[in-house]
Amino acid sequence: AVSCYNLKKFKAAFKYWEKIERIHPNNTISGYYKHHVKEIMTGEENFSELAYHFQVPYEEIIRRVKSIHDLLKLSVVDLKNKWEKSDNLESLLSWGLDLNDALIKKAILNVVASFRDKKAEQFLRTFMLRKSEGSELIKEALALLKDMDAEEPYLVYADDSIVEVNIRHGQPYDNSINMFEDIPNMAINRLKESYFNDCEDDIQDIWESCLSHWKMTGTLPRIRKPEGWAAALELYYRVQGELPVNKMELAASWQVSYSTLMKNYNEINRYIAEFWSKFNLS
Incomplete structure (x- = not known):
């Protein structure tokens, strides 16, 4: 898609980004570039080459991080309403999990867990199957699922394979x-x-x-x-x-x-x- 775009084959680039969106419907990156290439084709934006990596530009990253920060300031009722009424919030938070920032990821996991519905449960379960996540974040997601009373076992990607995990209630703390x-x-x-x-x-x-x-x-x-x-x-x-x-x-x-x-x-x-x-x- 980026190669076609940089060669100014905008229609072909648009089709490739559409294909990516069909393969991975919750990603927000292809949607961003579909909108961007439309603006180039209509003359609303000036052309400049894109970098060869699957991420939005730096300015858009900053805007989205600010959006996440602002969303987390909303009341519980308003935030849950956005979660239930639209997939936009889920897509934005899913994108946030791709950032190289453990604190943002942890905040996102905790906010999503607070919704305590099937969509939130699936969000956390999907996160635990990501190959590149650190053990502390996986433990956090496991603990949140347990706190939500989500049905066990939980599937986790670890040591190059998918394993089942059951958590004994009360771990890892003893009632001392x-x-x-x-x-x-x-x-x-x-x-x-x-x-x-x-x-x-x-x-x-x-x-x-x-x-x-x-x-x-x-x-x-x-x-x-x-x-x-x-x-x-x-x-x-x-x-x-x-x-x-x-x-x-x-x-x-x-x-x-x-x-x-x-x-x-x-x-x-x-x-x-x-x-x-x-x-x-x-």
């Missing part, structure tokens, strides 16, 4: 006493970084209510990622104190999915409500 002590301290340290130096007693009281509930009901959870509970403690503290908070940004800062944050936050809310209901306060 130290971990349960660490969770409130994680939230306290984070809040103190924001100069909420008097938060310690409140956070410990909130967490003690959770522990008491679990001990009384015999439902001590197997915690896979303590950051999920620490993030929920921070959110609860901020909400109760009527402090400004963006839930999506908070989840991302703790490197947990939005769905995990809200699930744990809602549980804390329920435990606290049950505790106070015993006193018949009205």
